[in-house]
Amino acid sequence: MRAKAILLDPTSERSPVIRARIARAQSLERKTFGLLDIAKQRGDVFLDRIEELLKERGHEVRRYRKQRFSIVAPQELKQEIRARCDIVIEALAD
Amino acid sequence: MKRFRDGLIAVVKRECPTCSLIEPVLRQLADGVSPFTVYSQDDPSFPATLQEVLDDRELENSFHLGIQIVPTLIRMQEGQETARAVGWNRGEWEALSEVRGLAPALPENRPGCGSRTEEPGMQFRLAARYSDTGLKSRHIEADADADLVELCYDRGWTDGLPVTPPTVERVLAMLAGTTRSPGEVLGIMPPDRVQCTVEKVAVNAVMAGCKPEYMPVLLAAIEAALVPEFGLHGVICTTNAVAPVVMVNGPIARRIGMNAKGNVFGQGNRANAAIGRALQLAVRNVGGGRPGEIDRACFGTPGKYSFCFAEDEDDGVWDTYAEEKGYPSEASTVTLFTGDGVAPIIDQSARTAEELVKSCAACLRTLYHPGQVADVAAFLVVSPEHARLFYGAGWSKRRLKEELHELLRVPARELMRGYGIDHEIEKLKRDNPEATMPKFKTGSLNVIRAGGTGLFSAIISGLGSITINPVTREIKA
Numbered sequence: 294m295r296a297k298a299i300l301l302d303p304t305s306e307r308s309p310v311i312r313a314r315i316a317r318a319q320s321l322e323r324k325t326f327g328l329l330d331i332a333k334q335r336g337d338v339f340l341d342r343i344e345e346l347l348k349e350r351g352h353e354v355r356r357y358r359k360q361r362f363s364i365v366a367p368q369e370l371k372q373e374i375r376a377r378c379d380i381v382i383e384a385l386a387d
Numbered sequence: 388m389k390r391f392r393d394g395l396i397a398v399v400k401r402e403c404p405t406c407s408l409i410e411p412v413l414r415q416l417a418d419g420v421s422p423f424t425v426y427s428q429d430d431p432s433f434p435a436t437l438q439e440v441l442d443d444r445e446l447e448n449s450f451h452l453g454i455q456i457v458p459t460l461i462r463m464q465e466g467q468e469t470a471r472a473v474g475w476n477r478g479e480w481e482a483l484s485e486v487r488g489l490a491p492a493l494p495e496n497r498p499g500c501g502s503r504t505e506e507p508g509m510q511f512r513l514a515a516r517y518s519d520t521g522l523k524s525r526h527i528e529a530d531a532d533a534d535l536v537e538l539c540y541d542r543g544w545t546d547g548l549p550v551t552p553p554t555v556e557r558v559l560a561m562l563a564g565t566t567r568s569p570g571e572v573l574g575i576m577p578p579d580r581v582q583c584t585v586e587k588v589a590v591n592a593v594m595a596g597c598k599p600e601y602m603p604v605l606l607a608a609i610e611a612a613l614v615p616e617f618g619l620h621g622v623i624c625t626t627n628a629v630a631p632v633v634m635v636n637g638p639i640a641r642r643i644g645m646n647a648k649g650n651v652f653g654q655g656n657r658a659n660a661a662i663g664r665a666l667q668l669a670v671r672n673v674g675g676g677r678p679g680e681i682d683r684a685c686f687g688t689p690g691k692y693s694f695c696f697a698e699d700e701d702d703g704v705w706d707t708y709a710e711e712k713g714y715p716s717e718a719s720t721v722t723l724f725t726g727d728g729v730a731p732i733i734d735q736s737a738r739t740a741e742e743l744v745k746s747c748a749a750c751l752r753t754l755y756h757p758g759q760v761a762d763v764a765a766f767l768v769v770s771p772e773h774a775r776l777f778y779g780a781g782w783s784k785r786r787l788k789e790e791l792h793e794l795l796r797v798p799a800r801e802l803m804r805g806y807g808i809d810h811e812i813e814k815l816k817r818d819n820p821e822a823t824m825p826k827f828k829t830g831s832l833n834v835i836r837a838g839g840t841g842l843f844s845a846i847i848s849g850l851g852s853i854t855i856n857p858v859t860r861e862i863k864a
Contacts, residue, residue, distance in 0.1 A: 298531050301524040301553045303544050303590040303672040305581035334805050361854045363621025365577070 318380060325353040327378030331362045336384035343382060389451040394422035395484055396461040398443070398454045401433035403500035406458050409475050410434040411490040419486050428457065428503045449504045450513040456499040460484070474499035508560060515555035522558065522569060522586055539594065544672055546664070546692055550594035561589040564599025565606060566864040573606065574613025577620035579675035583609060587673050588665070595665035595693075600643050601658055603862050604721055605665050608633045608695075611723040611858040612666065618855035623676035626683050628727035629849050630690035631670070633663050634766075634835070636709035637719030639862055640697035647699040649839025651768075652729045663695030688727045699771070699837045705784040708835050712859050724766065724833075724857035725849035734773075735842040740780035743773060744787065747844060748794035752826055754848045758803030760824045764831035764851025767791075770838035784834050791832065796823035833857070 318324055326347050328340045344354045355378055359366050374381055397413060399406040414436050416423050424441060427433050428449055431442035443449055452461060456473040462483055463469070472479040475497040481489050504513060514520060529538050535552035539545055551557065562569055562585070569586035576583040588609055589602065597605060612619050612631055622629055635645055646656035654660065670676045678687065688694075700707050700716075709720040732750045737743035747767060755763045769777070777787055799822050802812045808828075815822050826832075831851030838845065 296531055298529045298533065298535060298552075299555055300527045300529065300535065300538070301522065301555060301558050301590045302527055303524075303553055303587065303594060303668065305576075305579060305583075305587070305673050305675065306525050307579060307581055307675070332807070334807065334809075361621075361852070363618055363625065363852070363854050364615075365580075365620060 321350075321352070321380070324379040325355065325377065327355050327357055327374045327381040329366075329374065329381055329383040330356070330358040331366075331383060331385065332359050333362045333385060339384045340382070389448070390466050391448075391452070391463050392422055392424055393463050393465065394424065395420050396424045396426070396452065396463060397458055398426045398428065398449055398452065398461075398502070399433070399458045400428040400500070400503060401430040403457050405475050405497045405499045406433075408493060408497060409458060409490070410436060412475075412480065412493070413437060415489055416484055416486060420484055446504050446509070446513055447517050449502055450517050454502040454504055457502050458499055459502075508556075511556045511559040511563070514559055520555060520559060522555065523584075524558075524586060524590055526555075543677075544594065544668075546667060546671065548692070550668070551596055553590045553593040557593045558586070558589050561593050561597065561599050561602060562586070564602035565589075567606065573610050576613060576669070576674035577676070578623055578681045581673060581675070583613065583669065583673050588669055591668040591672055592661075592665040595668050596657065596661040597665050598643070598657070598661070601662050601665075603864055604633075604635055604639060604643065604658075604719075605662050606864075607721040607860045607862040608662065608666050608723060609669060611721055611860040612670075614858045614860075616854075616856045617723055617858040618852075619670070619674075621855055622725050622850070623670060623674070624681050624683065625850070626685050627850060628684055628686045628688045629725040630688050630694050630727065631666060632690065632724050632726035632766075632847065632849070633666060633695035634708065634722045634724070635662075635695070635697045635719070635862075636700065636707050636714070636722070637862070638717065639719035640700075645697040647697040647701075647837050651696045651699075651837045651839070652694075652845075659695050659697075660693050663690075663693030666695070667691060667693060690726055690728065694726060696837060698835050702771070702774070702778075702836075704774070704778050705834075705836065708833060709859065711784070714859070714861065719862040720859050721862055722857055722859040724847075725764065725851075725855060726766070726847040727849055728847070729768075730846045730848065732844040732846065733842075734844075737776065737842075740777050740782050740787075740790075743776050744790045745794060748791050750846060751791065751832070752795055752797070754826075754846065756803050758797065758801050759806050760797055760802060760826050760828045761806040761808045762850055762852045763827065764833075764849045764855075764857075765827065766833045766835055766847040766849075768838060768845040768847060769834060769836050770841060770843050770845075771836070772840070772842050773844045774836055787834055788832065791834075792825060792827075795826035795832075797826055798823050827851070829853075 330336045347354050426441045426443040426448050460472045470483045472483050477495050536549045539550050567585045571585045572582045643658045645658045676682050714720050734746040799815045
């Protein structure tokens, strides 16, 4: 008789990678904002107002939109936001 | 691989009458041949007349020698097998042993018996114990007397109900249900976006209570779930109540004993219950879609334990769902769609197709919200007794769908905002307040047949959108 029972792991055995967060901006001065609409109801209403407020304060604002809320944002979109914006605001709107 | 001593090897068991019969032969060989090794599968005191019999009750040696029949006589030279005789045949045994005049009083020939290695399930037990299985999943060790069901709970592997502990032996047996390789990747599973292999599906299938013969259905269901058009990520993460629903068409449903009749969405049928559950456990364990984490459903649904059934194809009057999608009737397919529950339609008064279709339409109209026409889908499930009314009137399935479509036009003034088509609705109201929109705007109403006795039909409502659609796959291996 074996002393041990062996079970096979049913999970993906993924070890989550813990990444350090990007340092928070010390100041908002001269920062470019990316506003991401995930295509949820009324997300645009919220982001329109945020854009107004940011522009009043002299910030550059770029608008982005996912095709649909229920799918993961495409890699290109994420890279574009990362390359061109300092700060991103996403409207979940739920 | 174990190395065996050169010379002759005989494998026997006491329970086998042929083995008992040839006892004098074994004694003769023991006296005349060296080395001569005898393994007994069930009783090391048999044959009693031999000086030395090796105990193989654990069957390790029989397994490595690939014994299927006892008695078996093998010649080994330089660690390699050079000859083998199964059962008793004097000519063969004399040629192999190079000993003449073996037990002349015995008959010339006697077939042997099945080796104990061939007992049901034994091959998997022995393979798990004595071979490199090639399986890649991590081994979780537990004390032999540990409660393995509780261990599965503690590890977070279950849906809340007990699971069958996924031992190596059980997973090997499950994998025997498919010709596909354990390492084959079926697709990328959300939400963690990890590779889902045939092996991981088999582990979860064991836990869910599947039989090996369900594997082809389950593998096709998982493949369908991982096609982007199905939108599994959205199905898992939505705050709506939907779960993936598995529907099986074609001959395999009957072959593996699936239920398409009475209580079709209920309990009690192993294939229905276990296949649906295995899909859900794979989503949980492989994909990482767990309630309270990324699964944020407001209500959820009991279908998240299991929701799987076969379409009733017995009467052959209407095309099945799979036939509508272009598959021949002899093909077996699995269709995945989203569903959040079963709402019965009770109409025991209708005596004409026209009356009955009105009842169905009235019930379908209210789905999600009477004014919602986008992102809502439904499978209308017609029972045999309701189907007879439509058949009697000569209605095809297409005719029924057309009649439903006409009855399910929602007037502009009743359309509800908030489902992503507000601009379209506003424009329609402005341009033509008398206009209507179809309830199932994107053609997301399907008609199938299932169920038992009684004048009922049922609706399985679910999501239907540009990113969430039913997906059908042929079941192959």
